[in-house]
Amino acid sequence: MTQTHESNDKPKPRFGIDPRTGKLMLGSFGMRLPQSRGLRIGIGIALIIFGCLGFLPILGFWMVPLGLLVLSNDLPAVRRWRRRLAVWWARRRQQRQGQTRRDS
Template structure:
């Protein structure tokens, strides 16, 4: 069973890849309509996160953005970086 970690919580995903891909695209499309009352812009990153399970291009985009965000967070807010699981320790070897 596949799962994603989002906001410090783990969510399980449907087992079939086609259903996951449809769900990911539906969340992205719903997020693009985030100005409507029921939908929100938070749906776009969640859709990309779900697509990253099955689509390598989305996986690379997610990983690059996660690394960039982690480095920025370590530089600006080390306490929050530790809270979200980004290491602030420097490796010296």
């Protein structure tokens, strides 16, 4: 038996915006974003501003990276920062996995 595999099937991103569904993906958690570009930018800016008030109850510093992630969908400069971070993180993980395999 031969299994057919379509070349269009790409794995879902673990971190970022899934271009097929328009969802914000954080691991296995996905959240729909509004279709309005202005509303997405407003949400991203609001998350960053309220994240800077993380010392207050309910608000938290976790909102800053989430706001940047939302903004990376629409702003090329933020998208480049996110991509650089993702590449750096992947290289770091590869190096660490290589070190642990050599140590074993």
